[in-house]
Amino acid sequence: MIDERQTMYKPLVPYGPVRLLGAYPQRQEGFFMQRIPFLGGRITPTQLRRIVELAEEFTGGTPLHITTRQDIELHNIAEADVAGVQAALAEIGISTFGACGDFVRNITVCPCCGFDPEAVEMTPLAEQVRDAVLSAAGTLDLPRKFKISFTGCGGTGARPYLQDLGFAAQSPESIRVIGAGSLGPRPQPGIVLYESIRPEEAAPLVFAALEVFAEHGDRENRRTARLRHIRQRMGNVPFKALLNDAFERHKARLPQKPVPLSFGQAGYQKRLTLQTLGGDITCKQAMMLANLADGQTVQMRINLWHGIDLYSRVPFNLPPSLHPLTHRPRIVACPGNSTCTRGLADCRAAAEVMAETLAQRGKTDLTVGISGCPNNCALSVVCDVGLVGRVKTMDGVRQEAFDVYTGGGSGGDERLAQRKDTVAAADLKNYFAQS
Numbered sequence: 026m027i028d029e030r031q032t033m034y035k036p037l038v039p040y041g042p043v044r045l046l047g048a049y050p051q052r053q054e055g056f057f058m059q060r061i062p063f064l065g066g067r068i069t070p071t072q073l074r075r076i077v078e079l080a081e082e083f084t085g086g087t088p089l090h091i092t093t094r095q096d097i098e099l100h101n102i103a104e105a106d107v108a109g110v111q112a113a114l115a116e117i118g119i120s121t122f123g124a125c126g127d128f129v130r131n132i133t134v135c136p137c138c139g140f141d142p143e144a145v146e147m148t149p150l151a152e153q154v155r156d157a158v159l160s161a162a163g164t165l166d167l168p169r170k171f172k173i174s175f176t177g178c179g180g181t182g183a184r185p186y187l188q189d190l191g192f193a194a195q196s197p198e199s200i201r202v203i204g205a206g207s208l209g210p211r212p213q214p215g216i217v218l219y220e221s222i223r224p225e226e227a228a229p230l231v232f233a234a235l236e237v238f239a240e241h242g243d244r245e246n247r248r249t250a251r252l253r254h255i256r257q258r259m260g261n262v263p264f265k266a267l268l269n270d271a272f273e274r275h276k277a278r279l280p281q282k283p284v285p286l287s288f289g290q291a292g293y294q295k296r297l298t299l300q301t302l303g304g305d306i307t308c309k310q311a312m313m314l315a316n317l318a319d320g321q322t323v324q325m326r327i328n329l330w331h332g333i334d335l336y337s338r339v340p341f342n343l344p345p346s347l348h349p350l351t352h353r354p355r356i357v358a359c360p361g362n363s364t365c366t367r368g369l370a371d372c373r374a375a376a377e378v379m380a381e382t383l384a385q386r387g388k389t390d391l392t393v394g395i396s397g398c399p400n401n402c403a404l405s406v407v408c409d410v411g412l413v414g415r416v417k418t419m420d421g422v423r424q425e426a427f428d429v430y431t432g433g434g435s436g437g438d439e440r441l442a443q444r445k446d447t448v449a450a451a452d453l454k455n456y457f458a459q460s
Contacts, residue, residue, distance in 0.1 A: 047124030048107045051100065051364040057107050058364065059099045060124040061114060064155055065134030065148050065175075066095035066327030070319035075117050077312045079110055088305040093357060093404055094131050094172075095327045096124065100364050122159070127167045129158050129235075133174040135182025136326035136334045140293040144182075145194035147175035150224050150284050157228045157279075158235075165235055168242030169250040172207070173231065177289075181437025183329060186214040187407065189252045190234055192227055197286040200224060204234065205256040205264065208401035213253050214439040216261055218268065225281040226272075232279065233271035241267075293324065293336045297343070299350040303358030303376035303395070304331040306350070313344050330355045330392065354389045356380055357404055361397030361414060362425075368397035370414025370425040370450055379412075382457045392435070395427075406442045407433040417447065425450040 043049075047060040061076065080089055080099055083106045090098040102110055111121055123129055132151045139146045154173065158165070165171075174183035176193040185191025185203040193201045199221045206215025222230065234252065243250040256264040299306075299314065306314075314333070318325050324336040332355065343351070356379055359365065361372030372395045379393050394401075394408035398415075405411030411430035419426060426449050433442030448456045 043107070044126035045122060045128055046111055047121035048102075048111070049125050050366065052362065052366050052368070053101070053364065055104050056100075056364075057102045057104060058360075059102055059107065059110055059121065060092070061097045061099070061119060061121055062124045062131035063095050063097070063119075063327055064132050065138065065151055066136050066329075067148070068097075068325055068327060070315040070325075072117050072119060073311060073315040073318070073325070075113070077308050077315065079113055080308050080311075083110055086308050088307050089311050090360065091301055091304045091306060091327060091331050091333065093304075093329055093331060093402075095133050095136075095329065096131055097327070100360070127169050128165060129155075129167075129171045129173065133172075133183050133329060135174075135176050135178055136328045137182060137289070137295070138175070138177040139289050140295065140324070140336050141178060141289045142291045144178035144289050145197050145286050146289050147177040147192070147194055147286065150192070150227055150286060151175045153282065153284055154228050154231050158231065165239065167235065167239055168244045169247060171235065171238060171252065176437075181435055184404075184407070184436025186434075186439055187404075187436040188215060189238070190218075190231060191215060194286070195221065197288070198223065200227065202230065205253040207251045207253050208404065208406065209251070210248070210399040210401070212401060212406050212441055213257065214441060215253065216256070218265060224284040224286055226276060227284075229275035229279045229281065230272050233268060233275045236271050236275070237268055292338050294338075296323075296335050296337055296340060297351055298328065298332045298334050299347060300330075300332040300353050300355060301350060302353070302356055302380055303373050305373070306333075310346055310350065313346050317341070317344060317347075331357050352389060354380065354383045355392040356383075356395065357393065357408065358395040359397050359402040361395075365397060367400065368414065369416050370397050370427060372397045372403065372414065375412060375414075375427065375450060375453055378453045379410075379457065382454055386458070394433075404436065405433075406430055407436045407440070408442065409433065411442045412453075414450075415447075417449075419447075419449050427453065429456075 362368030394405035412427040430442035434440030
């Protein structure tokens, strides 16, 4: 039985390792980043308002950072304050367990779910899977992180090809499963694992994949420790056979609770997207947004591209302080070497350069991903333009540079961008002004 597989389970420690609770050390000694997950990007005005208050109290008003997995990060928290921040989040119903570390990360859902009458509302299924994982006999002892997404709008919305398991609804009764893909220094898109499963089979499949991952994942080399590396070592056919054997066992073991799915409700419309530059939104802007959503019945959804989608039944007036976040290109950027211990380049500075250059050229319809290192945290290889940070000797000088990638898809298919050039960080503006 799965409960007896000690390679997969270990006793749950109430407070757990720091990283399992979403706190990660920064480059600056003694300071931490706290990641705050929101399943499907669903955040209430009360939660956002409290997060702003915590940022002002514990980070000196450092901007909130919106991730590409529907989280919010607080940066520059002193080590002594981390536990207090986590306790304050718990008071407003937010658990940070699993936000970092070798665990099932925040489950993403395409933000249109629940609002688009042509998209299947996948949130109830995502919640069932999350609850099943968290209520297991113990914490999953995995070799590495594990990412799950749910897409209700045709298979592309939540980037299923970049997940360990991506569930893409074909109808309320049929779900296509894509998986064993990931980014990193050598990105690899996932493959179709099942053309169709029923919604109630999603949780058993998740536990089957976790079992395969725990038993066959590489625990010696973290660079080859994702689920897709097992597939690459075995080959697609043997991997799928192994997964299916585990799937059949878990279907027999786990009670398959019906999860009635339906299409989104009519009436709500996406009025606009607040597009941050590299994921950062100031405390003032975030508080203004919380007040707007509270006062005008606006529904907020953190999307998967550093933005926040706003839905409402009737139009509303946007406060002037939020106008700069509208009608701008999607520029995704990790923190880079400003705070991340692995960052090789200044992604925030590069994001500002790209925003200015694209605006001058009228190219506001592009998606740009700027990663500070080859780990590809900013989705660089699935954007129209991708920049991947490195340090290189150019013209006899050791300096920050970016590999330039073009032609990526959105993670909704198998397309990955191809490297085109390497440009010194100081030359980005001139390079893109001419290309």
